[in-house]
Amino acid sequence: xxxxxxxxxxxxxxxxxxxxxxxxxxxxxxxxxxxxxxxxxxxxxxxxxxxxxxxxxxxxxxxxxxxxxxxxxxxxxxxxxxxxxxxxxxxxxxxxxxxxxxxxxxxxxxxxxxxxxxxxxxxxxxxxxxxxxxxxxxxxxxxxxxxxxxxxxxxxxxxxxxxxxxxxxxxxxxxxxxxxxxxxxxxxxxxxxxxxxxxxxxxxxxxxxxxxxxxxxxxxxxxxxxxxxxxxxxxxxxxxxxxxxxxxxxxxxxxxxxxxxxxxxxxxxxxxxxxxxxxxxxxxxxxxxxxxxxxxxxxxxxxxxxxxxxxxxxxxx
Amino acid sequence: xxxxxxxxxxxxxxxxxxxxxxxxxxxxxxxxxxxxxxxxxxxxxxxxxxxxxxxxxxxxxxxxxxxxxxxxxxxxxxxxxxxxxxxxxxxxxxxxxxxxxxxxxxxxxxxxxxxxxxxxxxxxxxxxxxxxxxxxxxxxxxxxxxxxxxxxxxxxxxxxxxxxxxxxxxxxxxxxxxxxxxxxxxxxxxxxxxxxxxxxxxxxxxxxxxxxxxxxxxxxxxxxxxxxxxxxxxxxxxxxxxxxxxxxxxxxxxxxxxxxxxxxxxxxxxxxxxxxxxxxxxxxxxxxxxx
Numbered sequence: 374x375x376x377x378x379x380x381x382x383x384x385x386x387x388x389x390x391x392x393x394x395x396x397x398x399x400x401x402x403x404x405x406x407x408x409x410x411x412x413x414x415x416x417x418x419x420x421x422x423x424x425x426x427x428x429x430x431x432x433x434x435x436x437x438x439x440x441x442x443x444x445x446x447x448x449x450x451x452x453x454x455x456x457x458x459x460x461x462x463x464x465x466x467x468x469x470x471x472x473x474x475x476x477x478x479x480x481x482x483x484x485x486x487x488x489x490x491x492x493x494x495x496x497x498x499x500x501x502x503x504x505x506x507x508x509x510x511x512x513x514x515x516x517x518x519x520x521x522x523x524x525x526x527x528x529x530x531x532x533x534x535x536x537x538x539x540x541x542x543x544x545x546x547x548x549x550x551x552x553x554x555x556x557x558x559x560x561x562x563x564x565x566x567x568x569x570x571x572x573x574x575x576x577x578x579x580x581x582x583x584x585x586x587x588x589x590x591x592x593x594x595x596x597x598x599x600x601x602x603x604x605x606x607x608x609x610x611x612x613x614x615x616x617x618x619x620x621x622x623x624x625x626x627x628x629x630x631x632x633x634x635x636x637x638x639x640x641x642x643x644x645x646x647x648x649x650x651x652x653x654x655x656x657x658x659x660x661x662x663x664x665x666x667x668x669x670x671x672x673x674x675x676x677x678x679x680x681x682x683x684x685x686x687x688x689x690x
Numbered sequence: 691x692x693x694x695x696x697x698x699x700x701x702x703x704x705x706x707x708x709x710x711x712x713x714x715x716x717x718x719x720x721x722x723x724x725x726x727x728x729x730x731x732x733x734x735x736x737x738x739x740x741x742x743x744x745x746x747x748x749x750x751x752x753x754x755x756x757x758x759x760x761x762x763x764x765x766x767x768x769x770x771x772x773x774x775x776x777x778x779x780x781x782x783x784x785x786x787x788x789x790x791x792x793x794x795x796x797x798x799x800x801x802x803x804x805x806x807x808x809x810x811x812x813x814x815x816x817x818x819x820x821x822x823x824x825x826x827x828x829x830x831x832x833x834x835x836x837x838x839x840x841x842x843x844x845x846x847x848x849x850x851x852x853x854x855x856x857x858x859x860x861x862x863x864x865x866x867x868x869x870x871x872x873x874x875x876x877x878x879x880x881x882x883x884x885x886x887x888x889x890x891x892x893x894x895x896x897x898x899x900x901x902x903x904x905x906x907x908x909x910x911x912x913x914x915x916x917x918x919x920x921x922x923x924x925x926x927x928x929x930x931x932x933x934x935x936x937x938x939x940x941x942x943x944x945x946x947x948x949x950x951x952x953x954x955x956x957x958x959x960x961x962x963x964x965x966x967x968x969x970x971x972x973x974x975x976x977x978x979x980x981x
Contacts, residue, residue, distance in 0.1 A: 402802070402803055403804040403805050405802055405804070405883040406798050406802040406805075407804060409795070409797055409798035409802060409883070409887070410795060410799075410804075412791045412794055412850060413791065413794070413795035413798075413810075413814070413851065413852040413858070414810075415851050416848060416851025416853045417810075417813065417814070417817070419832075419851070420825065420832075420851060421817050421820070423828070424824075424826075424827075424828035424829050424832070425820065425824050425828075427828035428824050428825065428828050431827060431828070438831070438834070485721075488714075488718070491714075493714060493715070494711075494715075495715075499718055499722060500971065501963075501967055501971075502722040502725060502726060503722065504970075504971065505726065506726075508959060508963055508970070509956055509959060511912050512912045512914075512930065512959070513912075513929075513930040513933045513934055514732075514933060514952035514953070514955045514956050515952075515956075517937055517948055517949075517952050518729070518732045518949070518952060519728075520937070521732075521948075521949075522728055528728070528731060561725070565974050568971055568975050569974060569975060572975040572976070617821075620821075621821060623915055624914045624915070627914070627918075628934060631937070644823065647823060648915075648919075651827055651830075657831070660827060661824075661827050664821075664823040664827070665824060667821060667824075668820070668821055668824055671821055672819075675819070
C-alpha cells in the first residue's frame with residue numbers, strides 16, 4: 374500500500390512524466406510515434422533500402438529491362454576495372470575536375486570572405502551579388518550561357534580579339550580545353566562556401582588579433598597563425614561537401630557536350646557515363662555496378678578525410 | 691533565424707581611412723561586375739536583334755528587340771507556357787510534400803518517445819550519406835512497372851515519403867530548440883500528438899519550414915537529372931528539359947531566342963533570391979547547405 378502511494382506520488386511529478394514520455398500508455402505512445410513516422414518508413418524501405426539492395430543485386434547481373442536479370446557474378450566489376458576505356462576516361466575526367474575545382478573554389482571563397490570580414494559598408498549587397506551565381510549555377514540556363522561564352526564566336530573569344538587581337542579556339546569543342554571551361558563554371562559558384570567561411574570567420578574572437586598585433590605579428594603571420602588554424606574545421610567541412618558534390622556533377626557536362634561527354638570523352642563525368650550506360654544503352658546491371666563503385670569511391674574519400682582530419686583540423690575542445 | 695545567428699552575420703565595424711575604404715569599394719564593385727557580367731550579358735543579349743549578338747561585348751543593345759522571346763516561346767512544337775506550367779506544378783507539389791513529409795518524421799524523431807526511435811534516427815542519418823545513384827535504377831524500374839514514367843509522379847510522390855533526409859535533419863535540429871514545456875503543458879490539457887504537431891510545433895517552426903520550402907522549390911525547379919530520366923514525352927517536359935531540347939534543335943543558330951528562354955527559366959529562382967535572400971543566406975550559414 375505504501376509502495377503504491379509512493380509510485381502514485383512519483384507519477385504526479387512532472388519529472389516523472391517527462392521520463393515516462395508525454396503521451397499516455399506505452400502502446401499508445403508507440404502507436405503515435407509510428408503513425409508520424411509512417412511516411413518516412415514507407416520511403417525508407419520502398420525507395421531507399423529496397424532499391425539499394427536491388428541495385429547491389431543487379432550489379433552482379435546483366436539486365437536490359439526486357440528480359441529478366443541474368444546472373445554473371447563479378448563480371449561487371451571485373452570488366453569495369455580491367456577492360457573499360459570509357460571508365461578510365463570518366464575516372465580521369467572526374468578526378469581532374471574534383472582536384473582542380475574544389476581547392477580553387479575554396480580559395481576564392483576564403484579570399485572573398487576575408488575581404489568581407491573587414492567590416493565594410495554594404496556587405497549584405499556584395500554578399501548577395503557574390504552568392505547569386507552559386508544559386509543560379511546548377512540550372513540548364515547557366516550551362517547554356519557557358520556554352521555560348523566559350524564557343525568559337527562566344528563572348529570570351531570576342532573579348533580576346535578586341536583586347537589582344539588574339540583569335541581563340543572553340544574552347545568547348547576542343548578536347549584540351551573543354552573540361553577547364555567546366556572547372557571555371559564550378560569556381561564561379563563559390564558563393565555558398567563563401568557564406569559558410571564568413572560565418573566561421575565571425576566566430577574567431579577579435580581580441581586574438583589584438584593580442585597578436587601587440588606582440589608585433591604582421592598580417593601574414595596573423596593569417597597563418599590565427600585565422601587558418603581556427604578555420605580548419607570550416608575548411609574541412611566545406612572541402613568534404615564540395616568534393617562529394619563535384620563527384621556527382623552532371624548537368625553542365627551534359628548540356629555542354631549535348632549528352633555525349635565529348636569531345637573525345639573529355640567531359641565524360643562519371644555520372645554522365647553512368648547515365649549513358651543505364652538510359653542510353655539500357656545496361657542496367659553494368660550501370661548499377663558503376664553506381665556502387667561511385668559509392669565506394671565517395672565513402673573511401675570521406676573515410677580518409679575524417680581519418681586525416683585529426684592531423685590538421687584544429688578543434689577547440 | 692535566432693539572435694545568435696544575426697550576431698554572427700553582422701559585421702564588426704572597423705575604422706579605416708577614407709582613401710582605403712574607397713579603394714576597397716572600387717575593387718569590390720569591379721569584382722561584383724565581373725561576377726555578374728555573364729548573366730547581365732545574357733539578359734541584354736536576349737533583347738538584341740538576332741544579328742547583333744556577336745561582334746559586341748557591350749551590355750547595351752542597339753535596339754530593343756523582343757523577337758527572341760517570341761521565337762523562343764514557340765520554338766518547339768509545344769510552347770514554353772506548357773513547360774512552365776509543368777515545372778510549376780511539380781515544384782509546388784514537391785515542395786509541399788517535402789515540408790509535410792519531413793516535418794512529420796522530424797516531429798516523431800524530436801518529440802515523440804517510442805520503441806526503436808534511436809535506431810530509426812541512426813538509419814535516417816545514414817541515408818544522408820548515400821548517393822542517389824545507387825537507388826536510381828531500381829527506382830526507375832519500380833516507377834516503370836507502376837506506369838508512372840512520363841508522368842510527374844516519380845518527381846513528386848517520393849517527397850511525401852520524406853526521402854530528402856537532409857530536410858528531416860534540418861527540422862529535427864530546429865524542433866529540439868523549441869521549449870519542451872510547451873507540449874508538456876498541452877499534454878496536461880489533453881492535447882493529442884497531432885494537435886501538438888499542428889497547433890504548436892508547426893506555427894513555432896515557420897523559419898525552418900520556410901527555409902526548407904524555399905530550398906526544395908529551387909532545387910526541384912532547377913532539377914535536370916530527374917525529369918531527364920522520367921519525362922520523354924514533350925507534353926510532360928519541365929522548363930529545364932524544354933531548354934535542353936531547344937539547344938539541341940537550334941544548335942548555335944538562334945542564341946537570342948535561347949537566351950530569352952534561359953532568362954525566363956531563371957526568373958522564379960531570382961524572385962526567391964530577391965524576397966528571401968536573408969533566409970537563404972542564413973540557411974546556408976547555419977546548416978552548411980551545398981549551394
